[in-house]
Structures are given as C-alpha cells and as structure tokens.
Amino acid sequence: MTIDTFATTENGFARLGLSGALLKAADKAGFASPKPIQEQAIPPLLAGSDLIGIAQTGSGKTAAFALPVLAHIAALGARRVPKGAHALVLAPTRELAVQIEEAFRLFSRGAHISTALVLGGVSRNSQVRRLRDGVDVLVATPGRLTDLVRAGDVRLSETRWLVLDEADRMLDMGFINDVRRLARATHPKRQVALFSATMPSEIEKLSLELLNEPVRVSVARQGTAAAEIRQSLIMARTRQKRGVLAGLLADPDMASVIVFARTKHGADKVTRQLDQDGFTAAAIHGNKSQNARQKALAGFRDGQVRILVATDIAARGIDVPGISHVVNYDLPDEAETYVHRIGRTGRNGASGEAITLCAPDESAKLRAVERLLRGRIEVTGDHTGEPDPAPARTERPRQPAANDAMPQKPKAKKPHRGRNNGAPARPAGAKDAAAETRTAPRRRRRRNQRPRFAKAA
Numbered sequence: 001m002t003i004d005t006f007a008t009t010e011n012g013f014a015r016l017g018l019s020g021a022l023l024k025a026a027d028k029a030g031f032a033s034p035k036p037i038q039e040q041a042i043p044p045l046l047a048g049s050d051l052i053g054i055a056q057t058g059s060g061k062t063a064a065f066a067l068p069v070l071a072h073i074a075a076l077g078a079r080r081v082p083k084g085a086h087a088l089v090l091a092p093t094r095e096l097a098v099q100i101e102e103a104f105r106l107f108s109r110g111a112h113i114s115t116a117l118v119l120g121g122v123s124r125n126s127q128v129r130r131l132r133d134g135v136d137v138l139v140a141t142p143g144r145l146t147d148l149v150r151a152g153d154v155r156l157s158e159t160r161w162l163v164l165d166e167a168d169r170m171l172d173m174g175f176i177n178d179v180r181r182l183a184r185a186t187h188p189k190r191q192v193a194l195f196s197a198t199m200p201s202e203i204e205k206l207s208l209e210l211l212n213e214p215v216r217v218s219v220a221r222q223g224t225a226a227a228e229i230r231q232s233l234i235m236a237r238t239r240q241k242r243g244v245l246a247g248l249l250a251d252p253d254m255a256s257v258i259v260f261a262r263t264k265h266g267a268d269k270v271t272r273q274l275d276q277d278g279f280t281a282a283a284i285h286g287n288k289s290q291n292a293r294q295k296a297l298a299g300f301r302d303g304q305v306r307i308l309v310a311t312d313i314a315a316r317g318i319d320v321p322g323i324s325h326v327v328n329y330d331l332p333d334e335a336e337t338y339v340h341r342i343g344r345t346g347r348n349g350a351s352g353e354a355i356t357l358c359a360p361d362e363s364a365k366l367r368a369v370e371r372l373l374r375g376r377i378e379v380t381g382d383h384t385g386e387p388d389p390a391p392a393r394t395e396r397p398r399q400p401a402a403n404d405a406m407p408q409k410p411k412a413k414k415p416h417r418g419r420n421n422g423a424p425a426r427p428a429g430a431k432d433a434a435a436e437t438r439t440a441p442r443r444r445r446r447r448n449q450r451p452r453f454a455k456a457a
Helices: 020-028 036-046 061-076 094-107 124-131 142-150 167-172 176-185 201-210 238-249 264-276 290-302 335-342 360-373 433-448
Strands: 051-054 085-090 115-118 135-140 161-165 191-196 215-218 229-235 257-260 281-284 307-310 325-328 352-358 378-382
Touching: 020 061, 020 094, 036 051, 036 061, 036 191, 036 215, 051 061, 061 085, 061 094, 061 135, 061 161, 061 191, 085 094, 085 176, 094 115, 094 135, 094 290, 115 124, 115 142, 124 135, 124 142, 135 142, 142 176, 161 167, 167 176, 167 191, 167 201, 176 201, 191 201, 238 264, 238 352, 264 281, 264 307, 281 290, 290 307, 325 335, 335 352, 335 360, 352 360
Parallel strands: 051 191, 051 215, 085 135, 085 161, 115 135, 161 191, 229 352, 229 378, 257 307, 257 325, 281 307, 325 352
Antiparallel strands: none
C-alpha cells in the first residue's frame, strides 16, 4: 500500500512515530499537538505492545488507539479476508460505536482503508453485505456482532488488532461474556488495547485474561474529571427541580446543554416539561429506535436542538464539540457514571460547566460521587427551604353564588327510577298492555271451565 510522505516539525504526532497519510490526516483534522494519553499510548501501540489506558473521558482516547491501528494496517499490505476484518474495535453503546467509526474514516482519508459499523437497531442485511468482501476496520457493539459471528456472517480468525473501549461500561451492561467470546475468536497473535476512564477489579481481571504483558498508561487518577469542567451543586426537592431547570435554561450562555435523567421514563417526562415551559428539547434513550436516536443527536450537533435529554446509555457515546453545559437532573446510581456524564463537556481542552440538582433523598448518591472525586462539589444554590410549587391544575369555571344577579333556571324534576328504569310514569288507572295481553286468555279460560262438582239431578 502506497503512503504519501508528509512530515512537519510543527505536528507533534511526527515525533511519536506517525508518518505519511496518517500524519497528514491528523494535521487536517486539527490534531497538531497530541494530548497526554496520546503521547503515552501511541508509541507502545506502534511498537506492538498490549496496553491498558486510563484517562478521563474526553481526553482523546479514540485518536490514541485509532492512529496506531491504522498505521499497522497500512504497513500490513495484506488483502482483506472475506467476512473478516484486520482490526476490531468493541464499544458498549451505539452512539460511541458510530463516533469511533467516524474517527477512523477521518484519520484514514487518502490511505484506502475501509471501515464497517455493526450495531443493533438497524438493518442486519446491509451489515452482512458490507462485510461480504471483508474490511480493514470493524467497529461494533458486542451484542449484534455476537449474533453475526454465530450465524457465520463474520469471521474473526484473521483479526490481529483488538481494541476494547469503555471496557468498564461493557461490564456494567452485561457484555463481558460476549467480549470474552469475541476476543477468543480473534487471531492468537493479536495485539490488544483496553481503554477506560475507570478500572474496577473485574476489568483488571479481564485484562489479565486477554492481554499479554500490557503497558499500563494512566494520565489521571481513576474517577477524576477534566480540570476544565467547573462543577457546581444546587439543592432542590424533586418537585422544585422543574422550576430550577427552567431558570437555569433562561441563561443565554447555556447554548448547548445535555440534561441527564436516571430513567427512560424520567427522560421523556423532563422532555415534555421542557416543551411545556417553552424550550426545544429532544430525548435519547434505550427505548428510542436507532434512527430516532441518530436524528436527535444530529439535530443537537447541528444546533437545531439546543437541549438534549439523555439517560446514561448516552453518557459514554456523545462526542459533540462545543457542549457548554451538562445538567444532572437526577444523580446516577453509580458514582463512576457521574464522571462520564460531565465529561460530555470540557472536551479536548475546552471549558465546560456541570450542574447537579440534588434532592434530599439523593444525599447518599451525592456522598458516593464526592468520595470518588475526593472532594466536595461547590453548593451554589439551596431551594429546599422554599415552598414546593403548586401542582398544575386545570381551571374550572366558577359556579354562580346565591346572591349573583343571574336568572336562575328552574330545576327539572328527576324522573322516578323504579322498576320502569326511568320510563315516563303511567297515568293513574292505566294498564300495562303487555300485562293485559298476558292475563286476558287466563280469565277467558276460567269462564269457559265447567264446575268441578255438579249437583245431582
């Protein structure tokens, strides 16, 4: 495979070992100066070592593994294997998989490298057709890929590069057994890279199973958020949160906002309330179809939708430049999820703000988050001493008072509801025609009957 020669002393990726079309593509994409995770991860990955990378979300992990993988594939010069892929990247959510595949296409411009995306919620047949002749890079969610492998539509025996992104999230979502099976299906001499913002003991155990003497890279303590994110806390009871959120969104500086709810029902409810309060918002969660989720995300990215209401399924998959604020309408069940939520803002060195609304019954979740952060979140407002807003009620017309100067209509007498079931009352002495019909023949028979005992003559 022919690679254009391109090098510049101004691009920091050149000293990491990248060259040719990849260096040129990184420069065009605005990646002139590598982030800390990229500086530490790219050289060992280019050298062929397995790697465990720990860095806060939004720190540039995708480029840290995408560029070395593409460099290896470009140097391989091997033909594509039908139904196979040279490299496999597994991601926990559809949104994250979509954005990883977009990054691979961005960095591989001019290098004649093909990519494919396999995820649920879209046509399976189109994915099978895409993989028929084989691809260089396959980005997938574990569930759909497992189905295709079992059906024989995908073969991973020649896959030599495996990347697990947000591995702890795949553990939380129950994908860990699928990940094990897919990893075992790849080439025995594969190179594996595992990336995440947190590294619980279960993922540490998985890394020992799948990785061979990995290099460990950690550019931030586990569970830390980017320094560029300003965090604040507003105390409010559950019934007060709607009004507090509306007051926050009245600020024009909140130009692009993600509001996180704990449940799908809660996300839909917050979206309806925002619409009633005059704000344009779209919801994204697991009950939405993939097309609906992509449409909402595209509208948010394009600026047509100012507010995106999401559940934690999107906390690891939304990479939209310029998100100014993240609002935690509900605190998450897992403290680590808080880090991933607020990491949607303050990405790649940009500033951002994360605001959390905390009800009194969420105090235990707040303490867990602050233990993870090893510090207190600044309280900038407390509404718990204020009365709850009155519940919305439909106004009924006022009934006229007794002394109002209004003509009073005479009350109509209610019909008697006895055995006639509300039918008009009969005039006195009137007979029921049906009863008359029933009794008349009986009386005629009695008149025609002869006496039971006749007198003797």
